[in-house]
Amino acid sequence: MTTFLADYSFALLALVIACLALSIPVNHAVGDDSIAFYLGTYTKGDSRGIYQAQLDTASGKLHSLELAGELENPSFLALHPTKPVVYAVSEVADYGGESAGAVSALRRDPVSDRLTLLSQQTTKGAHPCHVSVTPCGKFVMAANYSGGSVACYPVQEDGNLGPMSSFVQHEGSSVSPRQKGPHAHSINPDPAGRFFYAADLGADKIFIYRLDGGKLVPNQPAFAALAPGSGPRHFTFHPNQRFAYVINELASTITAFDYDAETGALAEIQTVGTLPAGFDGQNTTAEVRVHPSGKFLYGSNRGHDSIAAFRIDAETGKLTPVGHTPSGGKSPRNFTPDPSGRFVLAAHQNSDNVVAFRVDQETGLLQPTGSELAVGSPVCVVFVPE
Numbered sequence: 001m002t003t004f005l006a007d008y009s010f011a012l013l014a015l016v017i018a019c020l021a022l023s024i025p026v027n028h029a030v031g032d033d034s035i036a037f038y039l040g041t042y043t044k045g046d047s048r049g050i051y052q053a054q055l056d057t058a059s060g061k062l063h064s065l066e067l068a069g070e071l072e073n074p075s076f077l078a079l080h081p082t083k084p085v086v087y088a089v090s091e092v093a094d095y096g097g098e099s100a101g102a103v104s105a106l107r108r109d110p111v112s113d114r115l116t117l118l119s120q121q122t123t124k125g126a127h128p129c130h131v132s133v134t135p136c137g138k139f140v141m142a143a144n145y146s147g148g149s150v151a152c153y154p155v156q157e158d159g160n161l162g163p164m165s166s167f168v169q170h171e172g173s174s175v176s177p178r179q180k181g182p183h184a185h186s187i188n189p190d191p192a193g194r195f196f197y198a199a200d201l202g203a204d205k206i207f208i209y210r211l212d213g214g215k216l217v218p219n220q221p222a223f224a225a226l227a228p229g230s231g232p233r234h235f236t237f238h239p240n241q242r243f244a245y246v247i248n249e250l251a252s253t254i255t256a257f258d259y260d261a262e263t264g265a266l267a268e269i270q271t272v273g274t275l276p277a278g279f280d281g282q283n284t285t286a287e288v289r290v291h292p293s294g295k296f297l298y299g300s301n302r303g304h305d306s307i308a309a310f311r312i313d314a315e316t317g318k319l320t321p322v323g324h325t326p327s328g329g330k331s332p333r334n335f336t337p338d339p340s341g342r343f344v345l346a347a348h349q350n351s352d353n354v355v356a357f358r359v360d361q362e363t364g365l366l367q368p369t370g371s372e373l374a375v376g377s378p379v380c381v382v383f384v385p386e
Helices: 002-024
Strands: 034-041 049-056 062-070 076-079 085-090 101-109 113-123 126-134 139-144 148-153 166-169 184-189 196-201 205-212 214-223 232-237 243-246 251-261 267-275 282-288 294-303 304-310 318-325 332-337 345-349 353-359 366-374 378-383
Touching: 034 076, 062 113, 062 366, 076 378, 085 113, 085 126, 101 126, 101 139, 113 304, 126 184, 148 184, 148 205, 148 214, 148 378, 166 214, 184 232, 196 232, 205 232, 232 282, 243 267, 243 282, 251 282, 294 318, 294 332, 304 332, 318 353, 345 378, 353 378
Parallel strands: 076 126, 282 332, 332 378
Antiparallel strands: 034 049, 034 378, 049 062, 076 085, 085 101, 101 113, 126 139, 139 148, 139 184, 148 166, 184 196, 196 205, 205 214, 232 243, 243 251, 251 267, 282 294, 294 304, 304 318, 332 345, 345 353, 353 366
């Protein structure tokens, strides 16, 4: 009888352990040194929306890819700073029967990281291609590429989006055939959330705004102008909050600025090319990122299909080219370092893959880890806070 009870207890314990093991999601497995990230995509092909996956922070291996939430063309994503909510633009030209796209709020399950749609709002402009959240988490901003406009939305207590509180139509044009009118390509808050910078590819300007009761109002100065034909696209700040950088899509250049945190003004320091000497093919640029250490800056080339690395002078903000790393796919769009700065993930829109790189902490150069994921038309990579 004693032997039977012992065997029964052992079997029962084994069953409980097995059940507990099955209840733990793969991406939160005990002892896993991985960090989760989301992928925004275009859903014209194999993709169905926003995907989630894991980066092993010991080996650099990418794994556990799965659909997090279905949504049409969620090309760019942003996370709320304190709430488990993800914001995504739907980069379409027709929403609700008008020439517009949409911006969505999705609740993130804290265990599985799966997403549930909370609400959607019109952007009142076609093909929204960028979304950001203010540092305080009270407002969400969206940029409409084809519409050439920017919009602002209040964030409700549960993370939902309220109706649009502000809409600004840009004006302007420049010298390239793609610059016959405005094309707002991004809108970013400064680190303090006082000023907002909208890079407009069509107008060759970075428009600068302030928020007044939920309304975007022109700052003084109201913009920073780029050289004709530049096509400013994405914009970022240095961690020391003294410098800012914009990548210019049409000219394949990056412009460095002195940033005045009191007035919001940008003063150009330098403009450098993103391509190696002697390259004569077709190229446009896409993303610009500063390494978490503040020592390096990266820009993606589409055509040359590489990530260009630069060293940042800590005193002047100036850039010195370090080298180019093949991106491992076609048309690298968005890429981003992981929070530790040890790895960079690059999303390739035209080869349907995401590639992992290890960062050389001394030179800033990128080394492929040998790991990648197959996913349809990836555009944006966003790491999930732990």
